[in-house]
Amino acid sequence: MPTVLSHSTLPGLTLLHRGKVRDVYALGADELLIVASDRLSAFDVVLPDPIPGKGEMLTQISNFWFGRTAALMPNHLTGKSVAEALPAGVDLALYEKRSVVTRRLKPVPVEAIARGYLIGSGWKDYQAGGTVCGIRLPAGLRQAEKLPEPIFTPSTKAALGTHDENIGFDQVVATIGADLAEQVRVATLAIYRHAAEYAAERGILVADTKLEFGTDADGRLYVMDEMLTPDSSRFWPAEEYRAGTSPPSYDKQFVRDYLETLDWNKQAPGPILPRAVIEGTAAKYAEALRRLAGITID
Template identity: 75%
Template sequence: MPTTLHTSDLPGLNLLHRGKVRDVYELPGKRLLMVATDRLSAFDVVLPDPIPGKGEMLCQISNFWFNKTAHLVPNHLTHEDVAGVLPPGTDVALYARRSVVAKRLRPVPVEAIARGYLIGSGWKDYQRTGAVCEIRLPTGLRQAEQLPQPIFTPSSKAAVGDHDENISFDAMVSRIGAELAEQIRAATLQIYQFAAEYALGRGIIIADTKLEFGLDDNGVLHVMDEMLTPDSSRFWPADQYQVGISPPSYDKQFVRDYLETLDWDKTAPGPHVPADVIEVTRGKYAEALDRLADIRLD
């Protein structure tokens, strides 16, 4: 059965970072312990109620993709047993399926985004300017329409509580250098095209995805943190896809839609979410994991 963990507690390990979803601890030998909790953020606010098992599902789907794309780009996994690094007395079952031992990399301070369909902030930019991140697109495209070919649209990497902002490729070059920027663009599009083709065979459209990269001590590029999850990507059921509307998705959109009905100013603290909304959201994550990776955690 799935476990529930809102906030990790691992005495004796140095907590480096507590993000919206992941808690990251320091391990010896330039390694990290990354724990995917069941926290849910919406509108950049962490909500008080967890989604039971969400962290396990996110971790398992990331691991599935890391392993499936390892021939394309190196990743942060060490494949070490999590139980071997947990402090004595820790409930191993609580952490086993939601944690990984990872290489400690030097993060690249840019979000790498591949878009295959015109939706979200890209759709808004296109309506206003006819372009996305200064990439000119054909006229007359409609919401959720597939692009002639996938595009790479980086964004700034914002601090917790702030919003990422789309930037041009030239702006990315100015931040990290041309060679690394070109390498990340190529890797992002390669991963996206591989994953999108695989997922479509499973009845899921990956409309877009956000990846994060880091460098090891030898300057080798690795993909890291999470990969092609419902939190970092838009997954649409292929049999419900329709151009001109925003399709239903396997993610937390159901929670966002509920929150939009409330008199809430989208600042912390976030409101409580009803049990039925939590259960529907949990079911969407579970269905995505099952359809893509044939993994069931119930």
């Protein structure tokens, strides 16, 4: 059975950051231990109910994708044992499948997003002005319609409790410089195209995905944090896809759709989730893991 962990506790290790989902600990000066909890965020608010096993599933699917895309872009994984990094006395079974030992990188302060379909905030921006992140799109596109080609649509990297905002490529250049901005754009689109082609062969459409990058002391770029998970992507079952409406999904859109039915202002604290929504979300994550990576949750 999958483990349940809302907040990690690792005595003897320095907690550097507790994010929406991941807790980050220092392992000396050059490495980190990243623990994926079962916390769930929606609309940039961490909800009060954990999704059992979610952190294990996120870590396993990320590791799968990091392996598949290593030839396209180096990633933060060191390959070192989680067991050896944990403090003595900590329950290995609770942490082993949800944790990784990584390089300690300088985060690029931009959310790198690739879109292949018109949905979410991209759809809202398109309705308002026919563009997404300054990119002019053809007139007459419908909700969830496939774009002529994937586009790079970055956003700000919001602090906990605040909302990301879509930005244009020029703002990315102003923030991190032209050379690094172009490296991030090229890598994001290359990874998205690779993943979309692979997933389509398994009956899943990758509508969009968000990637995070970091640089080492020499300025080399790495993809980091998580990759192509149900938290950071929209996965649609190909057999149920129809342009013109928001398709069912193997990701947290299931939770977003439920939350949109509530009288909630999308500010903390988030609402309590019904058991059916918690169990349904866990099942969707498990199905994505099984179909994409061939990993089954016991």
